[in-house]
Amino acid sequence: MGDVGDEVWVLGASMTKFGRFPDRDVIDLGSEAALAALADGGVTIHDMDVLGAGCLFQSDQGMGQQLQKQIGQTGIPVYNVANACATGATAIRTVYLSIKAGEADMGLAVGMEQMGKAGLLGGAGKARSEKHVFEPSGRYGSVLSAEGRLGTGLMPGVFAQAGMEYAYEHGGVGFEEFARVAEKNHAHSTLNPLAQYQKRFSLDEIMNADMMAYPNTLLMCCPTGDGAAAVVVVSGERLRTLSDEQRARAIRMSASVLTTDPWTETAQVQPDVNTLTRNAADAAYETSGVDPADLDLVELHDCFATAELVHYDNLRLCEPGEAGKFIADGRPWRDGDIPVNASGGLISKGHPIGATGVANVYEVTTHLRGEAGDRQIEGATVGLTHVIGLGSACGVHVLERATA
């Protein structure tokens, strides 16, 4: 087994196309991604010392073990993880930690999800009983669902409020700046054959699409969908025993960070997606020695256009308070100085929740290897991935092309 504190590398990576696949089950998707990642790394399931399996909506069904029964039952430890939209990043991190702890030399992390057409996610109402008599219940002594009566807790509105809070505090941000985020990500997705949607929309079409929760129109919200992604992660010591070709394509994982939301005053009523992201980013920059200005590409959690904009600031991609200017100036476009979501992002590539945090590591890895085809960000050597799930959990990984 590897040395404690050894470097950790991505050896193999893969993702399925994201979309809606009613004829397949979630294990089909997970298996496809896992087998492709193993093949990509030039290894087999028999080389794996640990499996991290991320799936949110079926997290009580032993998805890792179900996956093993399709791709290889070798008796290794499985960690089934569920951590909101940071589920996939958490699966990677369980493998990362096993290697860092010296318990494993190589492991497989798989993120998978089958959501179909799920509609709005968030708080749900309760079924009505026969005779309806108000009875206070729960931690707020409620007699009715608060949804729509005491504001909204559904995702399009929650993230709209996160964006509008940024607009309140910093200015220079309005409907158009938020819409420009979606304009960019839809445009980027046209180059990504694995994206759920690959259609470009004009700013006008985006701003005039059906309003979901102002300022988020339908084209500024990510779709629900199905898909999976997988990565093979390996210790530096083990990597040095592998072939020249395997070593040449390996990508160093220079930081792996997971945070939760610390107590903040306003977060008691509106989730604070900022503080934990800033904390994760700062820790990742410190661990890796990478400066935000060094980044060649970023895959961040654009579940809604309003979310991407605030994360420009949270991830230190722009000057503090300047996120509106950052998008207005075109800096996060693929031909800008810090391309953000060259894959199309969650908005257009899709967001099968458990897969997302693994798929963004696949995406950055693919660019750093120079294998991203039409959507390649030329000469990319350093990238960052970010996911955040409400509750909250945030995962950030820094990836670098380096010599093993």
Added chain:
Amino acid sequence: MVDYLELDDGSPHLVAWEAVDSGALYFDRRNADAKSGGTEFRRRRLGIDGTVRSFTIVHRAAPGVATPYVSAIVDLDGGGHVKGNLVDVEPDPDHVSLGMRVRLTTFVAGTDDEGTEAIAFGFAPVEDT
């Protein structure tokens, strides 16, 4: 419709649990203070005037919820932040703005089969003087 709204014979207001150690405010039943870890709390009456720090205008909602409506985060004068609907205002971006001044009001949110009304709170715009 929630236990942190006190109707108080015509002067409705919100009450929070205030952590004695840290001053953190909560509307829900608490096991401990998420800021300090302390377990001592006291009831604190909150102000009824405030400022909109964020809002969204919801057009696509859960079944049974009338749309469009405005959900807002309000900073209450004297401390505390709360989420609620904006009422007595046109639900469009021309009539709702960040930083607008609002005051707590109440409305009937529903009636059960025995005729008991559930009273909710919302916030209505006020002219700042």
